Amino acid sequence: MSLQLMDQETKVDKDVLLEIRGLRKYFPIKKGFFQRTVGNVKAVDGITFSIKKGETFGLVGESGCGKSSAGRTIMRLYEPTEGEIIFDGKDISTLKERELLPYRRDIQMVFQDPFSSLNPRKTVGAILREPLSVHGLYKGKERQEYIEKLMDKVGLNPSYANRYPHEFSGGQRQRIGIARALALNPKLIIGDEPVSALDVSVQSQVLNLMKDLQEEFGLTYLFIAHDLGVVKHISDRIGVMYLGNMMEVSSKKDLYAEPLHPYSQALLSAVPKSHPSEKKRDRILLQGDIPNPSNPPTGCVFHTRCPKAMDHCKVDIPEFREVRKDRYIACHLYNDEVASSK
Amino acid sequence: ACGGNNEPAEEPTEATDDATEGGEAASPAEGGSVILGTSGEPVTFNDLYSQDTASSDVIELIHASLLESDEELEMIPGIADLPEISEDGLEYTYTLKEGVLFHDGEELTAEDVKFTYDIFKNADYTGPRAGDFTELESVEVVDEYTVKFILNEVDASFITRSGYGILPKHILEDVPVADLEDHMEYNRENPIGAGPFEFVEYQDGQYIELVAFDDYYEGRPNLDKVTFRIFADTNAELLAFETGEIDWMILPPNEIATAETYDHGRVSSVLALRYDYIGWNNDRAPFDDERVRQALTMAIDRQLIVDEIMDGRGEVAHAPASPLSWAFPDNVPEFDYDPEGALELLAEAGWEPGADGILEKDGEKFSFEILSNDGNVIRRDIGVIVQQMLAEIGVEANPRQMEWGAFLDQINPPNYDFDAVVLAWALALDPDPTAIWHSREIEAGLNNISYRNDRVDELAAGNKQIVDQDERAAVIGEIYEILAEEQPYTYLYYPEQHILLNNRVEGFTHHPRVNMYKVNEWYVTE
Amino acid sequence: MISYIIKRVIMMIPILFGISVLSFAIMYAAPGKPAILNLDPEISPEVREAQIERLGLNDPIPVQYVRWLGNVAQGDFGTSYTRKMPVTDMILDRLPNTILLMASSLFLAAIVAIPFGVISATRQYSMTDYGVTVGSFLGLATPNFWLGIMLIMLFSVQLGWTPVGGISTIGADFSLIDRLKHLILPAFVLATADMAGLTRYTRSSMLEVINQDYIRTARAKGFRERRVVYKHGLRNGLIPVITMFGLMLPTMIGGSAIVESVFNWPGIGKMFIDATFQRDYPVIMAITMFGAVLTVIGNLIADILYAVLDPRIEY
Amino acid sequence: MTQPLLDVRNLKTYFYKKGKELPVVDDVSFQVNEGETIAIVGESGSGKSMTTLSIMQLVPSPGGKIVGGEIFFNGDDLLKHGQDRMFKVRGNDIGMIFQEPMTSLNPVLTIGDQLMETLIYHKKLSKKQAYARAKEMLELVGFSRIDEILADYPHRLSGGMRQRVMIAMAMSNDPKLLIADEPTTALDVTVQAQILDLMRGLSDKFNSSIILITHDLGVVAELADRVVVMYAGQVVEEADIVPLFDMPLHPYTVGLMESVPKLDVEQDRLTSIAGNVPTPDNFPTGCRFVTRCPLAFDRCAKEQPELVEVEPGRKVRCFLHEEGRNEE
Amino acid sequence: MATQPHIENQGLEVKDNQILGERRSLLSIIVTKFFQNKLAVFGLVTLAVITIACLLAPYIAPHDPAYQNLRNRLGEPSAEHWLGTDHLGRDLFSRMLYGGQVSLYVGFASMLGAVTIGAVIGAVAGYFGGLVDAFLMRAVDVILAFPNIFLLITLVAILEPSINILILVFALLSWTGTARVVRGEFLSLKKREFVLASRTIGMSNTRIIFSQILPNALGPVIVAATLAVGSFILAESALSFFGLGVQPPHASWGNMLTDSQSVTIFRTAWWYPTFPGLLILITVLCFNFIGDGLRDALDPRVIEK
Numbered sequence A: 001m002s003l004q005l006m007d008q009e010t011k012v013d014k015d016v017l018l019e020i021r022g023l024r025k026y027f028p029i030k031k032g033f034f035q036r037t038v039g040n041v042k043a044v045d046g047i048t049f050s051i052k053k054g055e056t057f058g059l060v061g062e063s064g065c066g067k068s069s070a071g072r073t074i075m076r077l078y079e080p081t082e083g084e085i086i087f088d089g090k091d092i093s094t095l096k097e098r099e100l101l102p103y104r105r106d107i108q109m110v111f112q113d114p115f116s117s118l119n120p121r122k123t124v125g126a127i128l129r130e131p132l133s134v135h136g137l138y139k140g141k142e143r144q145e146y147i148e149k150l151m152d153k154v155g156l157n158p159s160y161a162n163r164y165p166h167e168f169s170g171g172q173r174q175r176i177g178i179a180r181a182l183a184l185n186p187k188l189i190i191g192d193e194p195v196s197a198l199d200v201s202v203q204s205q206v207l208n209l210m211k212d213l214q215e216e217f218g219l220t221y222l223f224i225a226h227d228l229g230v231v232k233h234i235s236d237r238i239g240v241m242y243l244g245n246m247m248e249v250s251s252k253k254d255l256y257a258e259p260l261h262p263y264s265q266a267l268l269s270a271v272p273k274s275h276p277s278e279k280k281r282d283r284i285l286l287q288g289d290i291p292n293p294s295n296p297p298t299g300c301v302f303h304t305r306c307p308k309a310m311d312h313c314k315v316d317i318p319e320f321r322e323v324r325k326d327r328y329i330a331c332h333l334y335n336d337e338v339a340s341s342k
Numbered sequence B: 001a002c003g004g005n006n007e008p009a010e011e012p013t014e015a016t017d018d019a020t021e022g023g024e025a026a027s028p029a030e031g032g033s034v035i036l037g038t039s040g041e042p043v044t045f046n047d048l049y050s051q052d053t054a055s056s057d058v059i060e061l062i063h064a065s066l067l068e069s070d071e072e073l074e075m076i077p078g079i080a081d082l083p084e085i086s087e088d089g090l091e092y093t094y095t096l097k098e099g100v101l102f103h104d105g106e107e108l109t110a111e112d113v114k115f116t117y118d119i120f121k122n123a124d125y126t127g128p129r130a131g132d133f134t135e136l137e138s139v140e141v142v143d144e145y146t147v148k149f150i151l152n153e154v155d156a157s158f159i160t161r162s163g164y165g166i167l168p169k170h171i172l173e174d175v176p177v178a179d180l181e182d183h184m185e186y187n188r189e190n191p192i193g194a195g196p197f198e199f200v201e202y203q204d205g206q207y208i209e210l211v212a213f214d215d216y217y218e219g220r221p222n223l224d225k226v227t228f229r230i231f232a233d234t235n236a237e238l239l240a241f242e243t244g245e246i247d248w249m250i251l252p253p254n255e256i257a258t259a260e261t262y263d264h265g266r267v268s269s270v271l272a273l274r275y276d277y278i279g280w281n282n283d284r285a286p287f288d289d290e291r292v293r294q295a296l297t298m299a300i301d302r303q304l305i306v307d308e309i310m311d312g313r314g315e316v317a318h319a320p321a322s323p324l325s326w327a328f329p330d331n332v333p334e335f336d337y338d339p340e341g342a343l344e345l346l347a348e349a350g351w352e353p354g355a356d357g358i359l360e361k362d363g364e365k366f367s368f369e370i371l372s373n374d375g376n377v378i379r380r381d382i383g384v385i386v387q388q389m390l391a392e393i394g395v396e397a398n399p400r401q402m403e404w405g406a407f408l409d410q411i412n413p414p415n416y417d418f419d420a421v422v423l424a425w426a427l428a429l430d431p432d433p434t435a436i437w438h439s440r441e442i443e444a445g446l447n448n449i450s451y452r453n454d455r456v457d458e459l460a461a462g463n464k465q466i467v468d469q470d471e472r473a474a475v476i477g478e479i480y481e482i483l484a485e486e487q488p489y490t491y492l493y494y495p496e497q498h499i500l501l502n503n504r505v506e507g508f509t510h511h512p513r514v515n516m517y518k519v520n521e522w523y524v525t526e
Numbered sequence C: 001m002i003s004y005i006i007k008r009v010i011m012m013i014p015i016l017f018g019i020s021v022l023s024f025a026i027m028y029a030a031p032g033k034p035a036i037l038n039l040d041p042e043i044s045p046e047v048r049e050a051q052i053e054r055l056g057l058n059d060p061i062p063v064q065y066v067r068w069l070g071n072v073a074q075g076d077f078g079t080s081y082t083r084k085m086p087v088t089d090m091i092l093d094r095l096p097n098t099i100l101l102m103a104s105s106l107f108l109a110a111i112v113a114i115p116f117g118v119i120s121a122t123r124q125y126s127m128t129d130y131g132v133t134v135g136s137f138l139g140l141a142t143p144n145f146w147l148g149i150m151l152i153m154l155f156s157v158q159l160g161w162t163p164v165g166g167i168s169t170i171g172a173d174f175s176l177i178d179r180l181k182h183l184i185l186p187a188f189v190l191a192t193a194d195m196a197g198l199t200r201y202t203r204s205s206m207l208e209v210i211n212q213d214y215i216r217t218a219r220a221k222g223f224r225e226r227r228v229v230y231k232h233g234l235r236n237g238l239i240p241v242i243t244m245f246g247l248m249l250p251t252m253i254g255g256s257a258i259v260e261s262v263f264n265w266p267g268i269g270k271m272f273i274d275a276t277f278q279r280d281y282p283v284i285m286a287i288t289m290f291g292a293v294l295t296v297i298g299n300l301i302a303d304i305l306y307a308v309l310d311p312r313i314e315y
Numbered sequence D: 001m002t003q004p005l006l007d008v009r010n011l012k013t014y015f016y017k018k019g020k021e022l023p024v025v026d027d028v029s030f031q032v033n034e035g036e037t038i039a040i041v042g043e044s045g046s047g048k049s050m051t052t053l054s055i056m057q058l059v060p061s062p063g064g065k066i067v068g069g070e071i072f073f074n075g076d077d078l079l080k081h082g083q084d085r086m087f088k089v090r091g092n093d094i095g096m097i098f099q100e101p102m103t104s105l106n107p108v109l110t111i112g113d114q115l116m117e118t119l120i121y122h123k124k125l126s127k128k129q130a131y132a133r134a135k136e137m138l139e140l141v142g143f144s145r146i147d148e149i150l151a152d153y154p155h156r157l158s159g160g161m162r163q164r165v166m167i168a169m170a171m172s173n174d175p176k177l178l179i180a181d182e183p184t185t186a187l188d189v190t191v192q193a194q195i196l197d198l199m200r201g202l203s204d205k206f207n208s209s210i211i212l213i214t215h216d217l218g219v220v221a222e223l224a225d226r227v228v229v230m231y232a233g234q235v236v237e238e239a240d241i242v243p244l245f246d247m248p249l250h251p252y253t254v255g256l257m258e259s260v261p262k263l264d265v266e267q268d269r270l271t272s273i274a275g276n277v278p279t280p281d282n283f284p285t286g287c288r289f290v291t292r293c294p295l296a297f298d299r300c301a302k303e304q305p306e307l308v309e310v311e312p313g314r315k316v317r318c319f320l321h322e323e324g325r326n327e328e
Numbered sequence E: 001m002a003t004q005p006h007i008e009n010q011g012l013e014v015k016d017n018q019i020l021g022e023r024r025s026l027l028s029i030i031v032t033k034f035f036q037n038k039l040a041v042f043g044l045v046t047l048a049v050i051t052i053a054c055l056l057a058p059y060i061a062p063h064d065p066a067y068q069n070l071r072n073r074l075g076e077p078s079a080e081h082w083l084g085t086d087h088l089g090r091d092l093f094s095r096m097l098y099g100g101q102v103s104l105y106v107g108f109a110s111m112l113g114a115v116t117i118g119a120v121i122g123a124v125a126g127y128f129g130g131l132v133d134a135f136l137m138r139a140v141d142v143i144l145a146f147p148n149i150f151l152l153i154t155l156v157a158i159l160e161p162s163i164n165i166l167i168l169v170f171a172l173l174s175w176t177g178t179a180r181v182v183r184g185e186f187l188s189l190k191k192r193e194f195v196l197a198s199r200t201i202g203m204s205n206t207r208i209i210f211s212q213i214l215p216n217a218l219g220p221v222i223v224a225a226t227l228a229v230g231s232f233i234l235a236e237s238a239l240s241f242f243g244l245g246v247q248p249p250h251a252s253w254g255n256m257l258t259d260s261q262s263v264t265i266f267r268t269a270w271w272y273p274t275f276p277g278l279l280i281l282i283t284v285l286c287f288n289f290i291g292d293g294l295r296d297a298l299d300p301r302v303i304e305k
């Protein structure tokens, strides 16, 4: 019995590239001469999810809910406050920077701002050379050829290698960013709103490029975005975050067909219609603003704005659990449902 | 008066003072006031502790002393007549004038004199003058107006110690001597003396105001008011004179040309009791060789320096004395400007031109540092001028300036770490050369160039015991001759002091040492 | 706010402590002795030694420092070696003069610099702007002792409008006109560099503000340019300028040493120079500390003003 | 129909940089009728903002200049009158809100000050009246705790709240026209939904006209009655909302619509427009879309197409449709 | 699996070969922008002339700068002495050339020292933040709260006023401004995504600091450095006023100006205070013009938008 279970688990593990368990990232608020910590911004407050090999996991949520913090913590750009980041079966959450080096090749990141994500003082060629030189890959002419190939891959003319970022448009810069992420042949690419700063016509080019590259290299994506259309387009599964917490993780189909968490429902209902003659959606207008992450509400963090809030939502923290097949929700509505069904 | 010794005339200091003397001056015009420019902040108005000109200038006006020195540097009567000196030269008896009053109306008596001079002898005395009174045994009050000083050894210079401002016993007798120096209640806030002017107010950094003392023993001064205005910068001082904001100032030589263009002012110049020199470290090669020192003197065109830097005002010096002094020798050896002669002498001493034109001896270059302090522009320039003059005979002199404190530290005991130094001595009234030239003064005294000559030691040791001035002058003269011959210093020049004063000020007498000389005789015409 | 100020005041302590340690160490550890000890060659070595002992200069420097600190804690900065006066009295005597001079300079700098800076910014690239730019650069480039003497030659000697120096006419009763006549030149000279710097700073700050979105909003609301610049722009533009005042204090204190010398202004700047040359340690220490306190307080005031003027800053 | 509220004709706004002439708004014409909401869509740099800033005569200067055209507002050519006239129009007849709610309010003045200022300035209200009106406006845009908000400074408000304040401010003088330059771009969807609802409500209530600038077709679909599509400083298509969404005519409009991922359609790949938006110093001769147009032919590279009315109320700038019409 | 990443080159259907605008390197943008500023160009040219003249002093100086002719003190400008002579009869023009070497050397060397210290400390504080930053910034506060000229005078007076001590003291007291600027730049730059990107590829801190951030923080540093040179030349002249600047026999513009500060010289030898004074003024002015021009030209907004 137990053997069987073990078996099952290892099997699951084989599919899973990245598993996040109870990840927290608190930013200390420091004050005074001795930089005492007087409080914490709970940017990421215990999220759990996993990403299978080759899939795209979309992470959505409103501004400030902790998407980027989550992405950067997983990337180990921020020290995790707590929790495990299991990549390819190994917990990398506590590795030292030196021990991390091999993983740096496997996980790469594409950033949001095409202006700020490229060093303005370096040519494109130099930018693309950096990852190779840090990891000591290719030498001399080979390296040059590899870079040309890379540029070609992302749809840039390799003859532009000696140009500076300011000479490129936003979309082209984002391609450079993608090429840089691609250079080390990673397994996982974390995209932190990689298209949200782009013009719509260019946005689709980049989305297409990312999809093509995924197919070609069998990449796995953690795709952070706030545009629900974009997330839907690119993702296989989607996690919805609110105030540092994961509210819902479902497959794309399930989520858009029938969002379960009241927050997901509100979020989806807010998306403008895509055709004028489409009938007006039933908007679930949320009251108030997102609370301050340094002082989140007790109980369910969403209870202050939840149209379906119940009394005990203010007190009890809902468990994040699988309420339907492959659908994980943190909401007392479903907890109760599960509990009563038992 | 002032210490029997010489002191380096440097910026922040020099204790000069002598008692003022009352003249029999008629009063051509009463009333009016003058404003004097001064460059330092006075520290104390108590003569026993004063060390700076700014203080002693004011003290001259506030206090009266037993004797004073006139512009010929002769001692003349002050509040006392010239003393009667006993046969053995050990007792000095002074008779005070009657009716000399302190500013608070109390009469100045023999008690006050004794009180004042006893302080010097007190073990708790913290001031700088204790050394002047080693020969003084005791002071005795004979009667109200007679006071007797008893010495333990003959001291021909003792009479020059009679210039200290007499303190009022009735005010200060309860102050412990140990605390007197810091007793600012009297020393700065309310000094009471018997001098011609009464202290009114001292505004720190701005001015000191004095008014005429009506009951001054020589009669009320002509002026109603004398104000010292404190300046930080000579340019401002001169310009203030130009605009009529001040009436009197000490004029630096480089501004004489401007001052002479003023219609409302005149420049008065006298030789100062001082000489400027370059001191050679006699302990160090090559300056341990007399010929080298003589040659260096011959290589320096001192007349040119006087003509150009001193604007022709001053005299080339040949001996460590002042022409003003009665001990000044008539004929001492002179080393005039003679670069060729210098070269010959140096060759004699073994110095020959090297490949680069610089003299060499035993492979050593003739190269040294000539030190001056950074506050003094003229001395600094002299360093530079000398550099060029010596360069012409192949001697490399590198001028270097040092901060005053560090400078003194370096040239004085126990360091004596210098090759040559540009300095000056402001001389005392008494010409006793012991302190500077006696070899016992090398270890801790003023003989910082380590000059040694047995004959000089011998002559110097006895000079103070010679009561007869002519006899003593001969002895001192011999010392000067030796010093002029051996050139332990290169004596540069005897400078003049220049005073610029407004034409409306009359009755001014220019004293070579005392800035505030006979101010009670000054008067103003409008 | 109050608690913020208290916190800031407490924060000043380590800074002042650091300064005191540093200056003490620099001074006392340096070779050479206070000049007063060297002045009088007549003083016998024994007496000199006794004096050094009396001043406590033979003790190890940390011991001297602790003693000094102990006295300072009781408000006693010691006695000046050269002036034989309690240093505190000396400074309190003259500090008002220096503060008067600095305050006038700051005032002068502000009333000249701010309008010019604003005009320069609102007419960017105009002749006025060029003129102000060149003028302020000239102000920044002029050695102020030279400027001081030139102004005296011109205004005091040639034109006779102002006195040559000093703080008031000696012997005259207090009069505001007289005081202002004495004040104007030194205050101006002390202010030049800061005036120029402040003009540049105001200009760039205003330029920055003028390109902000809320200025566009104000324009879109139909306000006239004057209102846009002065009501909506100026207050924002001046906030960073205000902080400059705090930062200007240390340079002003420094500049006061020169200006006070040139204009015979009886302040602590000149006193400091004298003390330095005479190695009058207690005076140097005390003025350094006063200067530091003034600077730190200047910064504090600037920060507080910032907080008052800028509602975005909360405590 | 009566005269339009706003009639922009052949507007040209050029920038001059280093001797180069940059035609950032080039021959733009459109009308806004009373009560109508028109949307100007186009990608970044297409000249949307400059068009509206030209209407307000707030083109950044030096550098930018309106070099031609007419702007009739209520039948009156605004460009003929000087700035003086504009001071009465801006903030009074035409209100404007901007994209960046975070920086568009003056940080050192309270919300109350900023709201009341326009009222006092334009409508000469007393302080008290202005205060009452300001309260009213804030209530209208959905605030509670109004007195507190009025006394508060902008930085205390969230982005959505600030944008509502901006709307209240722009609407407080009952403008006939509200220009909203990307009012929701910087906001989250949930907040965007609130703001869009609010704007729709207000335009209905006051019957004011709105020019809505956006690059989000969803927003257009939600709010607009008519759409002006801009590309590279020119209007390339103008149509009523439903026909446009049903059948966009200009290849650029087509591309734009197809490149946006839609919630209700499952697409494996998005169709996209090749290349990049050209910058004004680099506009192609001929049709400005020629470098990216999948349907371009020889003529497109040589000649500039005109904006022609292909159907009543529908204009396109494309040779395909010019010809198409000719054939008919 | 190959250790080297490998990409099959198939090409994509969207090949983005359009480049925006004409080709302009970073340098040419900066240079163009700089040369648009007339004052800056004026400053640069004038300063170049002054600097070159000073450097070539041994070849172009008509006289030995130290040679005194006491018989020709305060001589008027003439064919022999173009700018007249000083109070010791030395040729003013030659002295100004040689003095310029010293003044410029003091200015540049102090600037190099100050900027190096400031840049390193600012970089460390800004990049690592936390306690390191807090500590370093308190040190900056201490030095900033020092009445600078007081410390300067004390140090120079107590140590010996030699050129190198002067430079040392200038550098030790003046790095705080640069440190603050660099720290500020680092604080904002280290949050920029390209720095994060460098970390994602595993680049070391040192390399990030020096190859990624520093070049981007250089703009304000260069500006500060330019202005600093001028301010040090000025500061040297202020110290000279107290007799604490460069010491004779070395000439510097500052000590020449100070030596000329006498009423008599003002009245009878206008050339003596005028020329060194003008030279200081013009040189400092030039540095300020250049600094201002560089500030505009190096503004990152110029290239990024």
Ligand SMILES: Nc1ncnc2c1ncn2[C@@H]1O[C@H](COP(=O)(O)OP(=O)(O)OP(=O)(O)O)[C@@H](O)[C@H]1O
Binding pocket: A027, A041, A042, A043, A061, A062, A063, A064, A065, A066, A067, A068, A069, A070, A226, A293
């Ligand atoms: N380095 C940091 N130090 C302190 N607080 C931070 C830091 N980075 C982020 N935060 C805070 O953490 C919270 C989450 O920020 P995060 O950037 O992860 O949000 P996000 O979901 O990516 O938002 P957006 O959509 O605006 O990018 C915010 O409140 C933010 O202010």
Ligand SMILES: Nc1ncnc2c1ncn2[C@@H]1O[C@H](COP(=O)(O)OP(=O)(O)OP(=O)(O)O)[C@@H](O)[C@H]1O
Binding pocket: D015, D017, D022, D024, D042, D043, D044, D045, D046, D047, D048, D049, D050, D051, D060, D063, D064, D215, D279, D280
């Ligand atoms: N101050 C300026 N100087 C020079 N060119 C400018 C200036 N402001 C705008 N432009 C140019 O004018 C063109 C149109 O700008 P505009 O702001 O109208 O575009 P937009 O359509 O509003 O874009 P976005 O969606 O980014 O707001 C752009 O190419 C821009 O580069």
Ligand SMILES: [Mg+2]
Binding pocket: A067, A068, A069, A192, A193
């Ligand atoms: Mg983010």
Ligand SMILES: [Mg+2]
Binding pocket: D048, D049, D050, D181
């Ligand atoms: Mg825009």
